[in-house]
Amino acid sequence: MSDWIDFYDLKHSVIYVNARHRDVHYRTIAEDIRAYVPSPTAHVLDYGCGEATSADLIATASAQLVLVEAAPNVRASLTMRYAGHPKIVVISAEQAAALPKASFDLIVMHSVAQYLGEAELDGLLTMFRALLKPGGLFVLGDIVPPHLAAPAAAFALLRFGAADGFFWAAAFGLVRIFVSDYLRLKKTVGLSHYTEVAMLERFKRAGFAAERAARNIGHNQHRMTFLARAL
Ligand SMILES: C[S@@+](CC[C@H](N)C(=O)[O-])C[C@H]1O[C@@H](n2cnc3c(N)ncnc32)[C@H](O)[C@@H]1O
Numbered sequence: 001m002s003d004w005i006d007f008y009d010l011k012h013s014v015i016y017v018n019a020r021h022r023d024v025h026y027r028t029i030a031e032d033i034r035a036y037v038p039s040p041t042a043h044v045l046d047y048g049c050g051e052a053t054s055a056d057l058i059a060t061a062s063a064q065l066v067l068v069e070a071a072p073n074v075r076a077s078l079t080m081r082y083a084g085h086p087k088i089v090v091i092s093a094e095q096a097a098a099l100p101k102a103s104f105d106l107i108v109m110h111s112v113a114q115y116l117g118e119a120e121l122d123g124l125l126t127m128f129r130a131l132l133k134p135g136g137l138f139v140l141g142d143i144v145p146p147h148l149a150a151p152a153a154a155f156a157l158l159r160f161g162a163a164d165g166f167f168w169a170a171a172f173g174l175v176r177i178f179v180s181d182y183l184r185l186k187k188t189v190g191l192s193h194y195t196e197v198a199m200l201e202r203f204k205r206a207g208f209a210a211e212r213a214a215r216n217i218g219h220n221q222h223r224m225t226f227l228a229r230a231l
Pocket of ligand 1: 049069070071
């Protein structure tokens with residue numbers, strides 16, 4: 001599903017209705033991820049981090065933060081943003097696959113699984129299991145359930161906009177998403193959806209003990225976050 005990587009590799013992704021939305025979005029996610037950092041000595045990996053404009057919030061709470069981004073232009077801009085940051089390293093998906101085993105206390109992949117085929121997701125679960133230290137935690141966020149995903153996402157965005165002062169931009173942004181490549185890619189390449197039961201089964205097959213978190217990371221509570229530890 002690499003077309004989704006191209007879709008996200010734009011200077012101004014249509015997914016964010018304006019700069020305020022992008023920054024509030026990434027701050028919300030960073031605050032939620034920070035709550036999972038187990039200690040200030042923790043090594044953390046954020047896979048498919050996107051523009052990650054608030055990654056320093058996570059880095060401040062940990063010893064090292066590795067940001068993995070497959071889209072080359074997004075990665076280049078992350079590299080510039082965090083150049084010289086003492087705790088943040090930016091790498092590609094290929095470099096992540098070559099990292100030493102048992103390197104991380106916390107691995108997060110948020111709002112990426114819907115863009116992966118099932119075999120691709122299984123491959124990453126296996127990789128993350130190997131990259132986690134014994135007792136480490138894998139957090140899989142923003143899993144999209146099969147029913148009512150689109151209206152729930154639209155409603156959650158409008159509510160997010162109303163709470164944070166960009167309601168009309170959110171409404172306009174929804175129209176822009178509607179006429180963008182998003183719907184074409186959704187039809188041709190597809191988006192992956194999972195029920196809670198199906199995802200728990202997938203974790204089990206990949207050698208994880210997992211449970212659904214009480215709330216999803218970010219603003220859309222129709223979607224699910226899972227907490228998993230290697231068996
Ligand atoms: C919606 S953004 C999520 C960014 C960030 N994690 C967040 O929650 O805002 C989706 C991300 O998935 C990444 N992505 C899409 N398809 C991918 C694939 N096949 N392999 C790795 N990353 C992928 C994109 O590059 C993009 O950064």
